[in-house]
Amino acid sequence: MRILVISSKFPFPLKDGGSIATFALISGFAKQNNQVFLLSFNTKKHLVQAKDISHNLFDQIEYSLVELDTNPGFVSATINLLFSKWPYILIRFKNSKFEIELVEILNKHQFDVVQIEGLYMLQYLEIIRGKSSAVIAYRPHNIEYQIWDGLSRKGTSILKKLYFKILSRRILKYELTILNAYDLILPISIEDADFYHRSGNIKPAIVIPTGIEIQKFANATGQLTNPSIFFIGSLEWLPNQEGIIWFLNHCWSILLNKFPNLKWYIAGRNAPVSLIKKFSKPGIVWAGEIENTSEFIKDKSIMIVPLFSGSGMRIKILEAFSHAKPIVSTTLGARGTMAIDNENIFLANTPQKFVDQIGCLLEQGQIYKNISTNGYEHARKNFDNNIISKALSNFYKQHTTFNI
Numbered sequence: 001m002r003i004l005v006i007s008s009k010f011p012f013p014l015k016d017g018g019s020i021a022t023f024a025l026i027s028g029f030a031k032q033n034n035q036v037f038l039l040s041f042n043t044k045k046h047l048v049q050a051k052d053i054s055h056n057l058f059d060q061i062e063y064s065l066v067e068l069d070t071n072p073g074f075v076s077a078t079i080n081l082l083f084s085k086w087p088y089i090l091i092r093f094k095n096s097k098f099e100i101e102l103v104e105i106l107n108k109h110q111f112d113v114v115q116i117e118g119l120y121m122l123q124y125l126e127i128i129r130g131k132s133s134a135v136i137a138y139r140p141h142n143i144e145y146q147i148w149d150g151l152s153r154k155g156t157s158i159l160k161k162l163y164f165k166i167l168s169r170r171i172l173k174y175e176l177t178i179l180n181a182y183d184l185i186l187p188i189s190i191e192d193a194d195f196y197h198r199s200g201n202i203k204p205a206i207v208i209p210t211g212i213e214i215q216k217f218a219n220a221t222g223q224l225t226n227p228s229i230f231f232i233g234s235l236e237w238l239p240n241q242e243g244i245i246w247f248l249n250h251c252w253s254i255l256l257n258k259f260p261n262l263k264w265y266i267a268g269r270n271a272p273v274s275l276i277k278k279f280s281k282p283g284i285v286w287a288g289e290i291e292n293t294s295e296f297i298k299d300k301s302i303m304i305v306p307l308f309s310g311s312g313m314r315i316k317i318l319e320a321f322s323h324a325k326p327i328v329s330t331t332l333g334a335r336g337t338m339a340i341d342n343e344n345i346f347l348a349n350t351p352q353k354f355v356d357q358i359g360c361l362l363e364q365g366q367i368y369k370n371i372s373t374n375g376y377e378h379a380r381k382n383f384d385n386n387i388i389s390k391a392l393s394n395f396y397k398q399h400t401t402f403n404i
Contacts, residue, residue, distance in 0.1 A: 007040040007117040016234045017315040021210040028389020030060045038063040066098045087170040093120040106131035112400045119144045135400045138182035145172035150309030189336030206395045211385025214322045227362045228263045230300040235268035243306035250351035297323045305329035321379035326371040328357045344374035
């Protein structure tokens with residue numbers, strides 16, 4: 001098949017969940033000998049230079065990048081708030097140069113499938129319809145409005161909470177406006193698929209979680225830094241900031257009193273200075289942005305995921321599974337992973353539960369081993385990228401007519 005993927009950011013380097021999710025499927029398509037073309041924004045926030053596109057996958061596909069500055073501006077945000085019905089976070093990705101490049105690609109190439117990655121890129125759907133007979137598949141990485149709705153219920157700033165509430169309502173309105181405008185939909189989790197079904201989706205759907213190449217990590221566990229816990233995730237993302245601060249305020253001192261030698265390793269990109277200052281407390285090791293996730297994970301003991309806002313799925317949990325690391329997560333944080341409490345993950349939604357579950361893993365070696373092994377097997381059976389991308393290719397074949 002000939003597949004065009006359009007994305008709001010270039011999926012390399014693999015430094016965040018969105019990039020990993022897009023990269024995984026493109027990699028799977030290429031391995032199945034599909035012809036893949038990628039059109040992506042190259043945002044100032046996630047700028048990639050040509051010399052840094054080093055992965056051999058990009059020798060196997062065609063790709064084109066359009067530079068864009070998506071950094072928010074106070075004036076433009078205010079004008080949008082007062083005079084527009086659409087969310088500011090959406091219109092920042094509306095770009096005439098991207099439209100021109102998209103039209104040129106569609107005029108030059110005939111595609112069987114155009115796969116739209118994420119909500120922001122759906123605003124180019126009408127252009128695709130006008131220039132191509134390809135089947136249009138929408139792959140939402142999350143239910144976007146839920147992220148901002150959750151944030152609007154937290155914090156102390158009245159103005160922020162009000163703005164996030166307005167933003168979430170506008171995003172939900174847009175998400176419902178585009179319902180069924182696509183031909184196929186590829187939710188990333190069962191929970192997200194249920195949302196679209198309840199909202200009125202009538203188009204063919206298949207749940208396509210992010211896949212991992214789990215065989216790469218079969219021997220990735222090193223000598224443990226014990227006792228230790230770790231957090232890894234984008235720290236420019238507000239739900240991650242919120243979760244880190246919550247754990248720091250409600251759990252860390254209790255754990256450190258109980259386990260004086262315990263270390264908490266934190267890694268993430270683009271952390272604000274105000275957050276980094278909070279990491280000066282005893283026992284916390286701030287690793288900053290890391291180049292190799294596997295190297296960071298392999299000698300740590302327990303992953304924590306204190307997430308109370310957000311949607312989609314936490315790809316870092318899958319990476320921890322693949323390294324045979326036990327995980328203590330909120331129920332929301334484990335969403336989309338199909339993990340089962342006390343079998344392959346520990347769920348905790350209160351400070352006491354987090355402390356108790358971490359303490360159990362640190363003190364009970366057999367429980368640590370069982371949860372770790374079960375988590376690895378869970379990922380191997382349910383999130384192998386080769387199986388997932390092959391299932392999507394077969395789904396496309398059922399709904400398209402193409403020339404091999």
